[in-house]
Structure formats: structure tokens, C-alpha cells
Amino acid sequence: MKHSQLFASVFALAFSTASLADAISVDNCGEQLVFDKIPERIVVHDINMTDMAFALGLQDKMVGVTGITGWYKTSAEFDTLRGEIPELAPKYPSIENLVAAKPDMFVAGWYYGMKPGGDVTPDTLSPFGIKTLVLTESCVHLNKDRPEASMNLLFDDMLRLGKITGTEDKAQALVADWQRDLAEITAKVGDAKAQRVFLLDGPADKPFTSGKFAIPDAMIQAAGGTSVTHDMDTSWGRTSWEAVAASNPEFLVLLDYQTGNGAQDTFNFLQEHVTMSKTDAVKNARWIGLRYEELTPGPANIAAIAKIAKAMHPERF
Amino acid sequence: MRVPALLAGGITLLIALVLASIAVGSVTIPLADVTGALSRALDTAAASSEAGVMDSIVMDLRLPRTLFACLIGAGLGITGVLLQTATRNDLADPFLFGLSSGAATGAVLVITVTGDLLGIWTLPLAAFVGGMIAAVIVLALVGRLGSTAPEKLVLAGLAVSFLFSALTHFLIFAGDHRAAHSVVFWMLGGLGLARWSNILLVLAGFAAIFAFAITNHRKFDALLSGDTTAASLGVSVDRTRRQIFLFAAFSTAVFVSIAGVIGFVGLMVPHIARALVGVLHKHLIIMAALIGALLLTASDLVARVVLSPQELPIGVVTTALGTVFVFAMLLGAKRW
Numbered sequence: 001m002k003h004s005q006l007f008a009s010v011f012a013l014a015f016s017t018a019s020l021a022d023a024i025s026v027d028n029c030g031e032q033l034v035f036d037k038i039p040e041r042i043v044v045h046d047i048n049m050t051d052m053a054f055a056l057g058l059q060d061k062m063v064g065v066t067g068i069t070g071w072y073k074t075s076a077e078f079d080t081l082r083g084e085i086p087e088l089a090p091k092y093p094s095i096e097n098l099v100a101a102k103p104d105m106f107v108a109g110w111y112y113g114m115k116p117g118g119d120v121t122p123d124t125l126s127p128f129g130i131k132t133l134v135l136t137e138s139c140v141h142l143n144k145d146r147p148e149a150s151m152n153l154l155f156d157d158m159l160r161l162g163k164i165t166g167t168e169d170k171a172q173a174l175v176a177d178w179q180r181d182l183a184e185i186t187a188k189v190g191d192a193k194a195q196r197v198f199l200l201d202g203p204a205d206k207p208f209t210s211g212k213f214a215i216p217d218a219m220i221q222a223a224g225g226t227s228v229t230h231d232m233d234t235s236w237g238r239t240s241w242e243a244v245a246a247s248n249p250e251f252l253v254l255l256d257y258q259t260g261n262g263a264q265d266t267f268n269f270l271q272e273h274v275t276m277s278k279t280d281a282v283k284n285a286r287w288i289g290l291r292y293e294e295l296t297p298g299p300a301n302i303a304a305i306a307k308i309a310k311a312m313h314p315e316r317f
Numbered sequence: 318m319r320v321p322a323l324l325a326g327g328i329t330l331l332i333a334l335v336l337a338s339i340a341v342g343s344v345t346i347p348l349a350d351v352t353g354a355l356s357r358a359l360d361t362a363a364a365s366s367e368a369g370v371m372d373s374i375v376m377d378l379r380l381p382r383t384l385f386a387c388l389i390g391a392g393l394g395i396t397g398v399l400l401q402t403a404t405r406n407d408l409a410d411p412f413l414f415g416l417s418s419g420a421a422t423g424a425v426l427v428i429t430v431t432g433d434l435l436g437i438w439t440l441p442l443a444a445f446v447g448g449m450i451a452a453v454i455v456l457a458l459v460g461r462l463g464s465t466a467p468e469k470l471v472l473a474g475l476a477v478s479f480l481f482s483a484l485t486h487f488l489i490f491a492g493d494h495r496a497a498h499s500v501v502f503w504m505l506g507g508l509g510l511a512r513w514s515n516i517l518l519v520l521a522g523f524a525a526i527f528a529f530a531i532t533n534h535r536k537f538d539a540l541l542s543g544d545t546t547a548a549s550l551g552v553s554v555d556r557t558r559r560q561i562f563l564f565a566a567f568s569t570a571v572f573v574s575i576a577g578v579i580g581f582v583g584l585m586v587p588h589i590a591r592a593l594v595g596v597l598h599k600h601l602i603i604m605a606a607l608i609g610a611l612l613l614t615a616s617d618l619v620a621r622v623v624l625s626p627q628e629l630p631i632g633v634v635t636t637a638l639g640t641v642f643v644f645a646m647l648l649g650a651k652r653w
Contacts, residue, residue, distance in 0.1 A: 070627075089343075089626045095509060096378055097626050100344040102370045116428045117440035118502060119509025128373065238490075 026160040028122075029139035033131060038166045039105035043088065043098060045113030047072055048298030049135060052158055053107065054081045055174060055299045056167045064088040064101045067113055072292060073258045095119050099128045107161070109135030110142060112296075133164065137297045140213040140235050149218040149235075151182065154297045178302045182222055185309050189224035192313045197225035198249035198281065199295070202257065203269035206238045215297045216253065223308035225251060245275040251312050252287035255295060263289025286311075320600050323593055327607040331387070334614045338383040339375060341618060343626040346371050377513065385511040385519055386617045387610040389572045390582060392523040394609025395530050395602055396565045397583030398590065402537050402598070403561040404467035410584035411569040413474040414562070415451035417578035418481035420570065421503040423447020425488045441515070444503065445574035451477050452566035456559070470562075505632030506577035508617055515575055522571030527606065529564045533557070534598035541596060580632050581639025582609055582616075588646065612638070 024035045043064040044050045050065050062085050068074060070090030074082075088097045092113055098106060098120065106125060108114050112135050114121050122132035137153045140146045155175045162171025197220045201208035210216040211232030220227045228247035229239055252270070254263035261268075267287055270276045281287060288311040294304035310317045340351045354375035393411055400409040423443035431439075458473040485500065530537075536557050539547040544554045572579070590605040616634040623629055 091627055094343045094626065094628045096343045096374055099370060099374055099378065100346075115502070117424060119507065124510070124512075127377075128370075 024164055026133075026163055028132075029134050029136070030143060033133060033164075035105075035131065035164055039103075039131070039164060041101070041103045042105045042107065042165075043093075043101055043103040045093070045106070045108035046296070047074070047078070047293045048296040048300070049107050049109070049112070050082070051078075051293055051298040051300060052161055054078075055158070056162055056165060056170055058161075058165055058167070059083060059085060061165065063103055066093040066097065066108075067091055071257075092118075093120060095124055095128075098125065098130065103130055105131050105133060105164070107133045107135075109138030112138055116142060133160065135297060136160075137213070137215055137235060144233075146213060148212045149215050151178075151215075151218050151222060151301070153215050153218065154299075154301050155179070157297055158299075174299070178299075181302050182305065185222065185306055186224075188316050189309055189313050190316065192224055192316055195225045195250040195312050196228050196247060197251045197253060197308075197312070198228050198244055198247070199253040199255070200266060200270070201236075201255045202266050206240060207244055208236065208238050209244075210295075211235060211237050215301065216295050219295070219301055219305050219308065220253065222305045224313055225308070241273065241275055245279055248279050249281045250284075250286065252281045253295070253308060254287055254289045256289035256291050258291070263287070320594055320604075323604065324607065327604075327611060331607065331611050331614065334611060334618065335383050335387065338386065338614055338618050339379045342374070342379055342621050343628055344374065346374065351375055378511075381513050381516055382508045382511040382617070383614060384516060385508050385576065386614040388519050388523040389508075389576055389579065390586075390609035390611070390613025391606035392519075392526050392568050392572060392609070393579065393583040393613070394586035394590070394605035394607075395526050396568055397585075397609075398587040398598070398601055398605045399526075399530060399537065399561045400565055400583070401587050402540055403558045404470055406467055406471060407588070408584065409467075409471070410581070411565060411572075412478075412578060412580065412583070413471065414455040414566055414569075415474055415477035415481055416448040416566065416569050416573060417504070417580075418478045418485060419451025420444040420448035420573040420578065421500055422451075422481045422485045422488070424503045425485050425500055429488050429491070441510075441518075441574040445570050447481070448570035448573050449566065451481055452562075452570065456562055456566070501630065503573075503577045505630035506579035506635075507620075507628070507630050507632075508576055509628065510575055518571055519575055522568040526564050526568040527602075529560070530598070530602045533560075534602060537561075537598040538596075576631075578632060579613065579635055581635045581642075582612055585639050585642050586612060588642075 022037075024038070025032050027033075040061055041063045042053065042058060042061050043066065044053050044062060045066045047068055050068065053059075053062060059081065064086050065082065066087065066089045068087055068090065088101055092115075108120075110116060114132075122134065125132055136157050137149070155178070158171045158175055159168070162168040199209050199216050199220070209229045209232070210227065211234040212230050213235040217227050217230055228244060228249050232239060252267070254266045256263040266289075267282075267285070270282050273282075276282055288308060290304050290307065291300070294300040294307075339355075340346070340348055350371050354372040357372060358376050396411040397409070400411065400413060401407060403409075404413075421444075423446055424440055426447070427439050427443040455470070455473045455477045458477070459470050462469055489500065536547075536552050539550045539552040540554065540557060542550075547554050569583075586605050586609045587601075589608050590601055594600040594604045612635070613631075616638065617631055620629040620631045620634045623634075
């Protein structure tokens with residue numbers, strides 16, 4: 001009797017330490033996010049993070065997406081991958097939208113589905129048993145003490161998502177593929193002279209662009225260029241036409257929201273612009289249009305880097 | 318005889334709106350589940366076994382939110398009455414003291430510069446402190462003038478308001494441009510942060526202004542008859558005005574810290590209440606509280622339903638209603 005009790009308690013102890021060791025812990029904007037078990041009901045915000053989840057084949061665990069149709073036209077491929085997963089809110093979700101879907105994990109970022117002090121934040125979701133995995137690129141909105149953008153923003157977020165969802169092998173294989181693709185691009189570009197690149201969100205009175213903490217900064221570098229707004233101490237932010245024109249960009253990356261004529265409209269705007277029209281990039285009509293999910297952290301980044309590199313250094317490809 | 322009938326009608330309508338507000342939201346929950354959630358919450362024995370997510374939405378999100386709408390609407394309504402009496406200005410409202418821009422400055426400072434040092438309470442606290450600083454500056458300015466003359470107060474409030482707006486926009490441009498999105502919340506308001514954990518704050522804000530208003534209603538009546546008459550009736554005019562400003566600033570700052578700036582409620586409600594029950598404060602205060610609660614509960618309902626599943630900032634609804642109201646007031650034959 002005594003023995004069996006002892007045995008039971010030892011067994012229980014062993015079991016509990018084992019399950020403790022099973023707990024998965026990942027970095028989440030400098031804090032640890034701990035999962036006792038693999039999340040089974042996931043809601044993902046925005047098209048780029050949804051692409052990450054699709055790349056890992058997490059569809060059967062996704063109980064909803066948010067922030068897709070309110071902003072973008074999706075590709076047929078995306079729609080096929082999404083299948084029957086419902087969209088809980090076309091733009092930013094309310095806390096009610098999320099709680100009703102009974103998720104155990106929400107994948108989003110600051111200004112990617114969440115606003116500081118808003119009604120949907122990791123703090124407001126946790127009482128409902130929802131853990132929030134925050135997009136690493138967006139951590140800088142809460143804490144300025146972050147490293148400059150590198151492609152690790154994509155790689156590490158894929159690995160984190162893989163680790164949490166038990167698809168680490170797949171994530172590692174994908175990242176290895178991407179790193180090989182990147183090395184190929186770098187080899188092809190070789191010693192070609194780095195071009196001065198300006199990224200523009202769209203026509204505006206002040207240019208909205210990417211600073212040193214946003215992933216396009218790293219993408220432009222990987223493609224054999226340097227962003228003329230690299231010195232901006234923000235992720236995405238506004239600068240002035242004066243500053244951009246003075247840096248005389250040689251190549252433009254234009255965000256294509258697929259409205260009207262897309263990036264062509266933005267280029268036409270720059271051709272009409274009194275100062276920007278005098279820059280090399282506009283005079284020589286050297287630009288490329290890329291979609292939102294290609295310029296925010298997600299699997300589409302790698303092919304986008306190849307596109308930029310090819311357009312910038314056509315003689316090398 | 319007219320007042321009890323109005324009160325009874327108003328309370329009935331409020332109960333109906335409260336029930337509707339609990340039943341309807343950005344997620345569709347069948348009415349049976351809503352009533353089920355409410356009855357399960359009342360019956361504590363069954364609560365643990367059956368309580369699910371839908372129960373949680375009803376009990377933890379919608380119920381506090383509806384109560385917030387009632388308390389904040391009532392509080393803003395009363396504050397509006399007192400300020401219009403104190404300033405003898407039809408356009409006085411609870412945001413007269415630059416409270417709104419002060420609160421926004423506090424919030425944006427946290428978002429762009431300091432980060433949430435104190436966790437989830439950082440933003441509300443910063444907004445409250447910002448609002449109070451703005452109010453104190455206005456009151457100090459007026460104090461230096463040696464009189465509480467209404468038109469000086471309005472001008473001082475306006476100046477401080479612009480000062481803090483400039484500061485807010487400076488912070489946005491110097492820091493993180495995307496903070497501009499968050500500022501929308503403080504400028505237009507919303508009840509999305511309503512929880513049981515912060516309801517005591519809002520209750521305190523409401524209780525302060527309500528208790529102050531009810532206990533001093535005769536003094537406010539005296540103020541209506543002009544400063545000299547009020548003084549001859551034994552009311553200390555300057556002191557009463559200062560008390561009004563202080564209580565109004567405190568309560569409004571509390572409301573702003575949780576719900577942002579909800580415009581026009583404090584401006585409209587006193588006029589409607591006066592049209593219904595006259596200018597004497599005893600009935601006016603109660604009626605303003607009731608109408609404020611009705612208006613904000615209804616506005617929140619509209620804000621949640623009109624673009625469902627997205628939620629509209631509540632200030633968009635109240636401001637739209639307010640504009641229509643001002644047009645009607647300008648064009649209407651009846652002088653409210």
C-alpha cells in the first residue's frame with residue numbers, strides 16, 4: 001500500500017517534470033512566450049503572417065484569419081490555400097471577434113492588427129487564454145532598443161512559429177532553402193556596384209517609406225542596393241521629398257496595392273513631381289512594383305529580393 | 318407630475334437599450350445563449366460547469382461595456398450641465414479645459430517615448446495625468462486673473478487645448494509616425510477597454526460628480542440668477558465655480574483615461590434635459606444623467622453594429638448626432 005503510494009507520487013513527479021520540459025518557450029519582443037502544449041486553435045492577422053502559417057501547412061489548426069480582404073486583393077493561390085478558414089474581421093479585429101473564435105494563439109504585430117493601448121493587445125487577450133505571438137519586425141514600436149533589420153526577421157519568425165506549432169523541421173527546411181536562394185542571388189550580383197534605392201508606399205504629400213528597422217531595408221541590401229532612407233530611426237515612417245531627392249536614388253521600389261494601375265500610378269506621380277522627376281531613377285524609369293506581402297516579413301520576401309536584384313542588375317542574371 | 322413620468326419612460330428605455338446592447342455586438346450570439354449566459358452567471362452553482370466562450374463575451378466584455386456606457390454617459394451629461402451653468406455658456410462642455418488634448422498628449426508620450434513602464438495601466442494613467450495637467454493649467458491661468466469670469470475660462474481652455482495638440486503632433490512626427498493611428502482612439506473614443514477590473518475607476522468618476530451635483534443643486538440654481546443675486550443669497554460664487562471646475566475636470570479625466578474623448582455628449586445632453594424638465598438643477602441633473610446614459614448606450618450600439626464585424630470609434634457616432642442636433646438647435650424656432 002505504502003509502496004504503491006510512493007510509486008504513484010514518484011511517477012506523478014516524473015510525469016510533471018516531463019511535461020514541464022515539454023513546455024515550448026520562444027522569444028517574443030524580448031520576453032518569453034511559453035506554451036505548455038502545442039496550440040490547436042490559431043488566428044492569424046494580415047496576409048504576410050498568414051503566408052507564414054500556410055508555408056508550414058497549419059491550415060487545419062487555423063480557426064480564423066483577420067485583416068485580409070479589407071485591404072488587399074488576394075491571389076487565387078492564396079484563396080486556395082485558405083480554403084474554408086473564415087475571416088473574422090476584414091481589417092483590425094475587435095476583442096469580441098477574437099474571443100468568439102476560441103483561439104489559444106493569435107499571431108499579429110504592433111500596427112499589424114494591434115495598436116499600443118488598444119482593445120486588442122497581448123495583455124487584453126491573455127485573460128481569455130489567448131497567447132499572442134508578436135511579429136518581430138513590429139517589436140520596435142514598443143522598444144526602440146532593437147537590432148537593425150536583417151533577413152533574420154523572416155527566418156527567426158518562421159522558426160519560432162515552427163517551434164510552437166510542432167513543425168520545426170519544416171520551418172528549418174524552408175529557412176535553409178531560402179538561405180541557399182539568397183546566397184545564389186548574392187553570388188550572381190557579385191561585385192556589381194550597390195545602387196541607391198528608394199522605397200515608396202504611394203503618392204503622398206510626404207513620402208511614407210521604410211527605415212532601418214523594417215524588412216525592406218534588409219531586402220534591398222540583399223538584392224545589391226542600399227536604401228537611401230536607411231538612416232531613419234523607425235520601421236516605417238515619413239520623410240521629406242527634399243531629403244529623398246537630394247539622395248538622388250537610382251532605383252525605386254514601389255508598393256503595389258493593386259488599386260487603379262497599381263505601382264504605375266505611383267511612378268506617374270513621381271514623374272510629375274517637380275523635384276523627384278529630376279532624380280536618376282525617375283529619369284531612367286528604373287523601378288519595380290511589389291505587393292504588400294512581398295515587402296512585409298513573410299515567405300514572399302525571398303522571391304521579391306530576386307525580382308529586385310534582377311531589375312536592378314539585369315546584366316548579371 | 319411630468320418628471321416622474323419622464324423618469325419612468327427614460328428608465329424603461331434605458332433597460333431596453335442595455336439589454337439590446339448586451340445581446341448585440343460584433344459577433345452574433347443567439348438570444349437564447351445570451352439569456353443563458355446571464356442566468357448561468359446569476360446561478361453561481363452552474364457557472365463553472367457550463368460557462369463557455371460565449372458566456373465570457375456576454376459577461377466579461379459586453380456587460381461591463383454597457384455599464385461603462387451608462388456611467389460615462391451619465392457622468393458627461395451631469396458635467397455638461399454644471400459647466401454650462403458655471404460659465405453661462407451654451408457651448409461649454411466637459412472638454413473645455415483642454416482635457417482631451419492633454420489626455421492625448423499623455424497617451425502619445427507613452428506610445429512614442431516611454432513605452433508601457435507600468436504595464437496595462439500605463440496608458441490610462443498617462444492619459445489621466447495629461448488631462449489633469451491641462452485642466453490645472455487652465456484653472457491656474459484663470460486663478461491668476463483673479464476672477465472666474467466665464468469668457469476668460471473659455472479662452473484659457475482653448476489656448477491650452479491648442480498647446481497640447483501641438484505637443485501631441487510634435488511627438489508623433491518626432492517619434493513613431495504610426496502612433497497617429499493610436500491617437501485616433503484618444504480623439505474619438507471607444508469603450509473597447511471596458512472590463513470588470515477597471516469599472517471601479519469609472520464608478521468613482523461618476524460618483525464624484527453625481528454626489529457633488531446633487532448635494533449642491535440649490536447653489537447652482539442661485540448661480541443662474543446672476544453673480545450678484547447669488548452672492549446676496551449667501552452663495553460664494555467664485556468658490557462654487559472653482560469646485561465645479563475641479564469636480565468636472567476630475568471626472569472627465571477619469572472617463573477619458575478609459576474611454577478616450579467622447580465628444581458632444583456633455584454639450585447636447587444638458588440642452589435636451591433643460592427642454593424636458595426646466596432649468597432647476599435637482600431635476601435637471603437627474604434627467605441629464607439619464608439622457609446621457611441613454612445616448613451613450615445607443616451610440617455604442619450603433620458604433621458596434623453599423624460596420625460589423627469592425628467597430629466604429631464611438632466619437633464618430635456621437636459627433637454625427639451632435640452636429641445634427643446643433644443644426645436643429647440653430648434652425649429650430651424653439652429656444653432651448
